[in-house]
Amino acid sequence: MAEAYPWQDTLWQQLAGRSQHAHAYLLHGPAGIGKRALAERLMARLLCRSPAGLEACGQCKACLLLAAGTHPDNFILEPEEADKAIKVDQVRELVSFVVQTAQLGGRKVVLVEPVEAMNLNAANALLKSLEEPSGDTVLLLISHQPSRVLPTVKSRCVQQTCPLPGEAMSLAWLAHALPESSQDECRELLTLAAGSPLTAVRLREQGVREQRAQVVDGVKKLLKQQQAPSQLAESWSAVPLPLLFDWFCDWALLILRYQMTRDEAGLGLADMRKVVQYLADKAAPGRVLALQEWLLAQRQKVLAKANLNRVLLLEALLVQWASLPGQG
Structure with missing residues (x-):
């Protein structure tokens, strides 16, 4: 199950507590603040057949299939290679998935990250699915650089800013995530990461200091x-x-x-x-x-x-x- 970060608590209650969901969300904010984890958590909640309050139950058939990576009504679209573009053929495969009937009889959920990795042709191929997804389909788009996302894509989504935690909360979280690091080292890493705590952890692993x-x-x-x-x-x-x-x-x-x-x-x-x-x-x-x-x-x-x-x-x-x- 995706990690729940404390700075996302309020946003999570707003998203997961909805009785009706938009057909497409654009979750945007700086890299390294947990947008992917938030999207995966919401994806699990949307696909779960027996949700426990705001969370997926983790025990039903849908949750077990999702955990195993074999849920037939879940589609994840990302570049085939790190830092490369999302190709139009990949988007066409997504479009074919969207028009199909849900195999488990519930929702279909699509996750795209990062949406700015789509070139113009790929983005245009996605527009109809964003505007009129068939059946009960929810698309979760993640962007680290929303200024690079086409206006035609943005306009078809509910745009949701994901919060950057304050320094005190970030340092408290880093103290648990990096117990072997001093507070001064955590503060330096956080500064190098422009305030993004998950990026700070990655920078330490990469030996950036x-x-x-x-x-x-x-x-x-x-x-x-x-x-x-x-x-x-x-x-x-x-x-x-x-x-x-x-x-x-x-x-x-x-x-x-x-x-x-x-x-x-x-x-x-x-x-x-x-x-x-x-x-x-x-x-x-x-x-x-x-x-x-x-x-x-x-x-x-x-x-x-x-x-x-x-x-x-x-x-x-x-x-x-x-x-x-x-x-x-």
Whole structure:
């Protein structure tokens, strides 16, 4: 059974307590806040033949089939490979499922994640099923980036924002999820995860704190002219490009913020505070703003899986970063 997260309690009572359900929901919010678990929990509740209050019973034939992954009235649509697109042929298979009669005589439930992974043709192929699903069918669409979802898809769904928990609740949950980690480590992971607790757990499993320490050390050596951009670009081969661009975008933003406010409380994590402050004092704001715009543009290409030369891209980033001090 899908895990129930405490920050979803109110939303769960609203969703599971409905006497009638919409034919399609768009559950959206940042990655790492448990949207998939919420959708799977609701899916189980909708398919259960003997629900116990707001929860699926876990014992009926439907619940046992769902747990075994063999429920005939359940369809899950996701990319065939991680970070790839959902293809139009996959959506056509979903459409064929939707028009069939429920084999167990109850509801049919479809789960799609992430809906923004559908290309234009795939999304258009889904529209009729979203607008007029046959029989008692409920479609649960999950989006981590709702701005990338077609308006024609959004308009056919009940759009439901999923809550990002506050820091106190996230830290309390992380203390149980990561009992071997200190509160300071949990707080740092949560900051790196932009407040998403499940992402914080994943980052720890991936060794992201160690990767960041390597990058921060490299940036400091770069500014002291102890290491060349080409050497650093090669040495960061194990660090995911999206992470690198997230960090550099964040650091550029912190520099600009400090230049405008001189607020030392807004210098970010301790590992880069002195560097951010130094660059804010030494770099011309126009130069930092130009670098920030470049970083955001390249980050979009990285997230879109553009065919980029990783080493050359990082060298270009580091050359610009090294040139920040002394620009007026």
